[in-house]
Amino acid sequence: MANPAKPSEARLSHTAALILQALDAGFVYGFSIMEMTGLPSGTVYPAMRRLEQDGLIHSHWERQSIADEEQRPQRKYYKLTAAGKITLEASRRRYPLLERLIPNEEAKTV
Amino acid sequence: MKPSLNWDWAQRLLHFGLLRSASLMVPGTHREEWLREWRGELWHVQQACKPMGAVSGRGEREVTAFCLGAFQDAISFKPASSQRKILSIEMEGTASRCLLVLGAILVASYTVSLLLPGVRAEQSLWPRRVNPNLVLIQEDGYNNGSSPTISPTQFRSWSGRRQKYFDGFAFYTVTRETLGPGLESAGLQKVSASNAAWRVARASSNFFVLLGLPAEFAEPAVMAGGDLPKVILSETVWKREFSADPHVAGSTVRFGPRVVRIAGVAPDGSLGLPGRVDAWMLDSDADKESGGAGYVVAHLTAIGAAAMWASCVHITANEPDESQDDLMGVSLEEWRPAPRTLYLFAVFLALLSVPAVTSVSLGEYSPNPLRISWTRRLCLWSFLCAKILLLLPIVYFLSLDLAYGLTTIGRERASLLQLVSSFAIFLAGMWWVLKDQRQRCPVCIRCVAHPAQVGQASRTFLDWNGTEMMCMSGHTLLHVPCVPTSWFGTQRWLYLDPSWRFLFASSGAGWGMPDSPTFDRPLDPLGGNRWPH
Structure with a gap:
């Protein structure tokens, strides 16, 4: 019988790896990942839900007071888990261009 | 400015409507949070694509495209835990899953056969056969039994004398009786038309004793009770009018002015008697009350049986007026295969037909026998045998369900339907079994x-x-x-x-895997390394 993959062994699709890389680079909500990766919403959100189910990322709602202060709806943020970071490292080895596509420095501009 | 504002609101309404529609595909427990996230994101998308409420065709299209993506998200939204997903993937295509599915089908078909009254009746009624050496006596030349030919006087004359060829007689006539009102018991409320005309055979009280055919579902108290004349329903009427109710015995029906009590059910077909009869009314004075000719059933002695030739025996009867009458006794024994016999015959035919619909070869499993251990090969063959062993009872119970589940079709048609369905289901099943087996990995028996x-x-x-x-x-x-x-x-x-x-x-x-084959180099039947496509 097949064994569940260890995080470091998990092989992600290029899309999933892109999303992880974007999250790691500081793009922490769906729309910013869409803008960064160029992927449509119908791809990004389902992929993020799968990643969350697999324990590679986790989400949390921002505080209501922050949203009220800025007069906008509350927003959901995503963050890499420890397993997600390990998987991302493995994915970077598999997709060497990943870091060049979304360098970590870009997050500073968002 | 005002039209622009209206347009903006219409767009917002459209986008919100799209999100709300998509959310209907999300499980209720997660719907609110899902919608909250998308609405929050939509606000940011609108801000990015239509800054300061500006009207932009491209911006509108982008926002709409964003909202349409919600449908994809909603469709793929599965709150199932990852453990369950992994388990589902691990079970996919495995031998155990295949056997579990077959087992579930078997249990379902068996359960249905227990629930369908027609199938239950067939299994309980079938083993009944009339006594051997029974003949229907008719005038010579009326062998088809289309019309009754024996007068009550003749019958009384024969039954009152010691006979060399016969040791028992029973008389019956068939009349049409109108089923009247005044029915008792819950079972009779199911009768479809209370004033329907039934073909009722008024028979001697020893009729079923002579046939050796105990009435099914008859209760001893009902059979022994003498308060009302007793009626034995035919199987067809029992199924059609009483929905095969096993508790029908003891109920009463009214035939014209006469109230009779239902004593049991007689199986169709196996009686081999002429004419369609809906019910048998047992009456010791059936011959006396009968105004016209009727049918006589007689049991042959050993001497009479020896005189039988080609299921017939010629009889010369001495009439009360010293004249002689030429009669013919036709055997009542009717050969009708049991459901199990039909099933086995159909399976045999289907086995012969398998090569016509699919290749019986299981494919080239092991070009190099050293690569697969004998235990793996044994598992592979055991799996094939298990599938066939599960298929056999599935076919039996499914064919019973199909053929006898409908109580409205006759016994002969039901037998034919069982034969055809057994053949078709087993043939299709064997086609699938072999196809499935050919696509099983020889190492892990996974599809x-x-x-x-x-x-x-x-x-x-x-x-x-x-x-x-x-x-x-x-x-x-x-x-x-x-x-x-x-x-x-x-x-x-x-x-x-x-x-x-x-x-x-x-x-x-x-x-x-502990018994995985060793892989020194890929064995390519095409003579080279091939890459996945």
Whole structure:
């Protein structure tokens, strides 16, 4: 019988790896990942839900007071888990261009 | 400015409507949070694409495209835990899952057969057969039994004298009786038309004793009770009018002015008597009350049985007026195969027909016998046997359900339907069993998947053209030729070496299996290393 993959062994699709890389680079909500990766919403959100189910990322709602202060709806943020970071490292080895596509420095501009 | 504002609101309404519609596909427990996230994101998208409420065709399209993406998210939204997902993937295509499904079908078909009254009745009524050496006596020349020919006087004359050829007689006539009102008991409320005309046979009280056919569902108290005349329903009427109610005995019905009590049910067909009869009314004075001719059933003695020839016996009867009458006794024994016999016959026929619908070859399992251990081969064959063993009772119970589940069709048609359905289901089942077996990985007995069409049809005889499928655990690759050729007539297995492992890392391929074959180098039936497509 097949064994569940260890995080470091998990092989992600290029899309999933892109999303992880974007999250790691500081793009922490769906729309910013869409803008960064160029992927449509119908791809990004389902992929993020799968990643969350697999324990590679986790989400949390921002505080209501922050949203009220800025007069906008509350927003959901995503963050890499420890397993997600390990998987991302493995994915970077598999997709060497990943870091060049979304360098970590870009997050500073968002 | 005002039209622009209206347009903006219309757009917002459209986008919100899209999100709300998509949210209907999300499970209720997660719907609110799902919608909250999308609405929050939509606000940011609108801000980015239509800053300061500006009207922009491109911006509108982008926002709409964003909202349409919600449908994809909603469709793929599965709150199931990852553990369940992994379990589901691990179970997919496995031998145990296949056997579990077959077992579930077997249990379901057996349960249905227990629930259907028609099937229950067939199984309980079938073993009944009339006594041997019973004949129906008729005037010579009326062998088809189309009309009654024996007068009550003749019957009384014969039954009152000691006979050399016969040791028992019973008389009956068939009349039409109108089922009247005044029915008792819950069972009779099911009668479809209370004033329907039934064909009622008024028979001697020893009729069923002579036939050796105990009435089914008859209760001893009802049979022994003498308060009302007793009626034995035919199986067809019992099924049609009483929905095969097993508690029908003891109920009363009214035939014209006479109230009678239902004593039991007689099976159709096996009586072999002429004419369709809906009910048998047992009456010791049946012959006296009968105004016209009737039918006589007689039991042959050993001497009479010896005189039988071709299921008939010629009789010369001495009439009370000293004249002689030529009569014919026709055997009542009717051969009708039991459901089990029909089933076995159909299965035998289907087995003979299997090569006509599919190849009985299981494909080239092991070009090199050293690669697969004998325990694996034993497992493979055991799995095939288990599938066939499960298929056999499934076919039996499904054919019973189909043939006898409908209580409105006659017994002969039901038998034919059982024969045909047994044959068809078993043939289809064997086709599936063999097809499934050919697609089982010889290493893990798991079904191969991800079929890929490779090659070109126009190059069948020059190059490879067919379908390739891969073991989901990463052990093997199956090549199935599109058109069998002399050099590639049947499917072949390619055993994958660890260099293919990168494809299966996420599913934890079974290279670590204790009895996995050794993979020194890939065995390619096409004579070279091939890459996945």
